[in-house]
Amino acid sequence: MNVRMRINRWTSGRREMLNGHALTSGLVQGHFVVDGQGIDEPIPSLPGIHRQSVDVLRQRIAEDVNMGVLGHMLFPVHPQEAKDPDGRLGLNSDGPMLRALKVLREDHGEAVVLMADVCMCTVTDHGHCGHVAGGAILNDETVATLAQMAVLAAQAGADYVGASDMMDGRVGAIRTALEDAGHHSTGVLSYAVKYASAFYGPFRDAAGSSPQSGDRRSHQMDPRASVNEAVMEAQLDEAEGADLLMVKPALAYLDVVAAVRTATRRPVAVYNVSGEYAMVHAQHPDADERKAVVEEIMHAFQRAGASVIVTYHAREIFERGWLGVQA
Numbered sequence: 001m002n003v004r005m006r007i008n009r010w011t012s013g014r015r016e017m018l019n020g021h022a023l024t025s026g027l028v029q030g031h032f033v034v035d036g037q038g039i040d041e042p043i044p045s046l047p048g049i050h051r052q053s054v055d056v057l058r059q060r061i062a063e064d065v066n067m068g069v070l071g072h073m074l075f076p077v078h079p080q081e082a083k084d085p086d087g088r089l090g091l092n093s094d095g096p097m098l099r100a101l102k103v104l105r106e107d108h109g110e111a112v113v114l115m116a117d118v119c120m121c122t123v124t125d126h127g128h129c130g131h132v133a134g135g136a137i138l139n140d141e142t143v144a145t146l147a148q149m150a151v152l153a154a155q156a157g158a159d160y161v162g163a164s165d166m167m168d169g170r171v172g173a174i175r176t177a178l179e180d181a182g183h184h185s186t187g188v189l190s191y192a193v194k195y196a197s198a199f200y201g202p203f204r205d206a207a208g209s210s211p212q213s214g215d216r217r218s219h220q221m222d223p224r225a226s227v228n229e230a231v232m233e234a235q236l237d238e239a240e241g242a243d244l245l246m247v248k249p250a251l252a253y254l255d256v257v258a259a260v261r262t263a264t265r266r267p268v269a270v271y272n273v274s275g276e277y278a279m280v281h282a283q284h285p286d287a288d289e290r291k292a293v294v295e296e297i298m299h300a301f302q303r304a305g306a307s308v309i310v311t312y313h314a315r316e317i318f319e320r321g322w323l324g325v326q327a
């Protein structure tokens with residue numbers, strides 16, 4: 001089996017994220033990175049979350065780390081006119097996400113856990129998660145590109161590459177590519193169970209990654225599918241060498257989280273997605289009222305079996321001292 005058990009123990013940050021006493025050790029904040037300088041652009045559909053150039057993000061994450069936020073997940077955002085059908089931007093080693101990973105690794109060493117999104121939807125002009133031919137999303141050609149993107153993220157200093165595309169066989173191909181390139185300690189966070197969900201709307205606004213036509217139903221899971229299919233997806237990725245297995249979205253799929261928890265042996269992550277976050281903010285624009293709802297949701301993730309929680313709420317939890325954090 002293509003598995004290195006040491007990956008999840010390699011740094012103090014990873015050990016703390018996976019085994020820390022507090023629920024809050026497992027929180028991962030999502031960030032959107034753009035080219036340029038001094039850019040700090042609020043995303044209207046994601047209150048409190050901004051698109052930031054590397055210099056601004058660097059400052060922001062320094063403050064986050066100071067408050068105790070350990071996990072950081074980065075997504076690149078590119079202008080539509082720079083994209084092409086084959087997502088060549090994804091292979092540019094000078095892209096904003098890769099530059100951000102480098103400086104963050106320099107700034108914080110093992111004290112952060114950096115996760116890099118690896119998907120083609122942010123770099124293709126058609127907005128699909130892979131190479132397209134004759135209206136179909138090609139699987140194996142896409143996997144080959146994803147493996148190259150993963151190596152670049154590893155070179156830049158990612159702890160985990162986040163395979164968020166749902167192509168068949170990409171975890172194994174990414175693991176092999178990382179090994180061939182000498183990145184034996186870089187892990188794969190597999191979006192093992194990712195649904196073609198209606199809860200991703202604000203993210204697609206933020207990242208400019210909506211499919212220009214069609215949808216993602218030929219690769220992401222059908223929300224009506226049985227838990228068996230989810231368990232099989234997770235087990236396949238475990239066998240291919242995934243270090244973390246993620247279920248996404250989170251709130252509407254806690255039954256799936258619990259099933260994956262018992263059916264596999266890798267740590268389980270949930271992605272508390274943009275639409276879930278936006279709903280909470282719409283219901284409770286006032287932070288004091290939001291607190292109890294956010295805390296209840298985080299406990300629900302933990303109870304279902306998640307040890308890693310990717311959530312846009314992470315920063316606020318630390319900032320305001322929720323969930324027992326010493327503010």
Ligand code: PBG
Nearest residue numbers: 119121164199200203273274275
């Ligand atoms: C795809 C990706 C998506 C999200 C994270 N990675 C969107 C999609 O599949 O269309 C959504 C996350 C969110 O809604 O917060 N690379």
